[in-house]
Amino acid sequence: xxxxxxxxxxxxxxxxxxxALIVGVLIALCSSxxxxxxxxxxxxxxxxxxxxxxxxxxxxxxxxxLTNNMPLVLAxxxxxxxxxxxxxxxxxxxxxxxxxxxxxxxxxxxxLLMNLFSTSSNLxxxxxxxxxxxxxxxxxxxxxxxxxxxxxxxxxxxxxLFYNKIFSVTFDxxxxxxxxxxxxxxxxxxxxxxxxxxxxxxxLVGSLLISALVIFPALSAMRVFKSFKxxxxxxxxxxxxxxxxxxxxxxxxxxxxxxxxxxxxxxxFIIFSVIGKIKGGSKx
Amino acid sequence: MPQLICKDLSLxxxxxxxxxxxxxxxxxxxxxxxxxxxxxxxxxxxxTVLGLQKPLSGTIEFSEGLSSxxxxxxxxxxxxxxxxxxSVQEIVISGCLGRKxxxxxxxxxxxxxxxxxxxxxxxxxxxxxxxxxxSGGQQQRVLLARALCATQKIxxxxxxxxxxxxxxxxxxxxxxxxxxxxxxxxxIMISHDVDKALRYxxxxxxxxxxxxxxxxxxxxxxxxxxxxxxxxxx
Ligand SMILES: Nc1ncnc2c1ncn2[C@@H]1O[C@H](COP(=O)(O)OP(=O)(O)OP(=O)(O)O)[C@@H](O)[C@H]1O
Ligand SMILES: [Mg+2]
Numbered sequence: 001x002x003x004x005x006x007x008x009x010x011x012x013x014x015x016x017x018x019x020a021l022i023v024g025v026l027i028a029l030c031s032s033x034x035x036x037x038x039x040x041x042x043x044x045x046x047x048x049x050x051x052x053x054x055x056x057x058x059x060x061x062x063x064x065x066l067t068n069n070m071p072l073v074l075a076x077x078x079x080x081x082x083x084x085x086x087x088x089x090x091x092x093x094x095x096x097x098x099x100x101x102x103x104x105x106x107x108x109x110x111x112l113l114m115n116l117f118s119t120s121s122n123l124x125x126x127x128x129x130x131x132x133x134x135x136x137x138x139x140x141x142x143x144x145x146x147x148x149x150x151x152x153x154x155x156x157x158x159x160x161l162f163y164n165k166i167f168s169v170t171f172d173x174x175x176x177x178x179x180x181x182x183x184x185x186x187x188x189x190x191x192x193x194x195x196x197x198x199x200x201x202x203x204l205v206g207s208l209l210i211s212a213l214v215i216f217p218a219l220s221a222m223r224v225f226k227s228f229k230x231x232x233x234x235x236x237x238x239x240x241x242x243x244x245x246x247x248x249x250x251x252x253x254x255x256x257x258x259x260x261x262x263x264x265x266x267x268x269f270i271i272f273s274v275i276g277k278i279k280g281g282s283k284x
Numbered sequence: 285m286p287q288l289i290c291k292d293l294s295l296x297x298x299x300x301x302x303x304x305x306x307x308x309x310x311x312x313x314x315x316x317x318x319x320x321x322x323x324x325x326x327x328x329x330x331x332t333v334l335g336l337q338k339p340l341s342g343t344i345e346f347s348e349g350l351s352s353x354x355x356x357x358x359x360x361x362x363x364x365x366x367x368x369x370x371s372v373q374e375i376v377i378s379g380c381l382g383r384k385x386x387x388x389x390x391x392x393x394x395x396x397x398x399x400x401x402x403x404x405x406x407x408x409x410x411x412x413x414x415x416x417x418x419s420g421g422q423q424q425r426v427l428l429a430r431a432l433c434a435t436q437k438i439x440x441x442x443x444x445x446x447x448x449x450x451x452x453x454x455x456x457x458x459x460x461x462x463x464x465x466x467x468x469x470x471x472i473m474i475s476h477d478v479d480k481a482l483r484y485x486x487x488x489x490x491x492x493x494x495x496x497x498x499x500x501x502x503x504x505x506x507x508x509x510x511x512x513x514x515x516x517x518x
Contacts, residue, residue: 178334
């Protein structure tokens with residue numbers, strides 16, 4: 001036991017480990033906050049879809065020969081996020097199908113473009129890295145960390161200030177619109193924030209982890225808690241704890257970071273499901 | 285003085301027209317019932333009046349001093365809400381948001397208003413309960429309390445009694461009636477129950493192949509005429 005702790009203490013002195021912990025926790029926090037809204041709006045897969053869009057955008061940037069692809073990738077992803085959230089219930093193609101279409105479509109186009117024009121010799125490596133993270137979370141630069149900190153502060157602030165409005169447009173968009181709330185504006189803001197979170201964190205941890213971080217904490221919290229506030233708070237706490245546990249485990253056991261965090265999230269989900277069953281059962 | 289004037293409205297989606305030539309007005313304190321068959325365009329009319337979709341042609345005018353911020357709306361239930369984790373309190377108070385513009389948090393007045401609306405709807409004891417665990421009738425009253433938080437002037441209700449048992453339906457009608465008579469709230473309501481509509485409403489708008497708008501007395505004559513007409517055909 002002391003062995004583990006001394007190893008841990010050893011690692012915690014390394015700045016790359018501390019950086020990874022900070023970034024992991026912040027991304028987990030941000031994505032879980034918006035995750036509740038996304039899951040409730042039936043947009044669970046938007047994280048996955050948008051990160052594939054970002055991949056397609058990167059391919060375009062590479063083909064055009066941009067050195068700094070961030071602005072282009074962000075712009076395209078934001079536009080797609082807005083389009084997806086706009087589609088709503090009235091469209092002929094439902095939200096989940098639209099996400100699947102855009103997701104698979106941009107992955108295919110992106111791969112095609114890279115295949116046709118790319119000079120990179122490691123194509124499958126490039127594709128794989130979009131799924132599992134292009135930069136390993138253990139090799140973050142201090143620029144990455146700062147960007148992540150600033151972004152997270154903005155996201156949390158946005159969420160706190162717009163919390164009531166997010167609830168309202170998520171629960172009943174028509175009512176919000178009909179009674180003079182600026183639902184389109186709030187949807188737009190939500191879409192932009194989501195796109196930003198996804199683009200930034202995708203480069204750090206990969207799209208697999210992002211989807212998991214969006215979906216699992218929200219679903220776990222919804223097993224047990226019954227008001228929007230308690231679900232949101234619980235999702236945030238669960239997400240942060242799982243991210244920390246996953247990160248530390250992966251450092252100690254040498255397992256891949258993203259997959260380990262997802263595994264911990266799955267365990268948490270199972271635990272919450274059981275608690276929910278017991279609570280629900282005793283009441284009935 | 286009319287609160288709402290609709291002139292020569294035609295309703296529809298895209299190029300497909302569902303109704304045309306609808307004209308009616310609603311005065312302060314009126315109780316208008318909209319009746320008509322399934323699919324005749326009642327919900328579409330209400331959504332158009334609410335500004336959720338554009339009319340294909342025609343105009344909708346609210347009187348001076350009445351804006352979308354003075355409207356309360358009870359939607360036909362959507363499936364998203366069915367498994368939504370939200371407490372009754374959270375839902376009711378969200379009715380206040382339209383008035384608040386960008387200010388981020390609820391204040392004392394909002395909380396007091398939510399409290400009063402819940403009291404009025406007799407759901408104070410459900411305050412902390414989870415919305416998705418309530419019965420259909422309780423859910424309708426929660427949504428009505430939310431609508432009351434949005435306005436005291438004009439309520440638009442889309443089939444508020446759908447799926448409720450006769451007793452709860454009767455209670456709901458009484459509740460709506462008292463909002464209209466005692467609190468002076470203008471009611472525009474969609475209903476399938478013509479008898480109830482004739483009992484409570486002051487005006488009827490019938491939409492279908494043949495459209496009609498007038499007071500309920502006029503509607504009785506219109507219906508009798510229609511029945512006679514059918515008899516003559518036989
Ligand atoms: N989003 C939509 N896009 C295209 N057509 C629609 C849409 N929603 C409804 N319709 C059509 O418009 C017509 C009127 O629908 P509406 O919902 O207004 O009927 P309703 O009178 O409210 O019926 P009910 O009594 O069943 O509620 C129907 O024929 C319906 O198929
Ligand atoms: Mg309808």
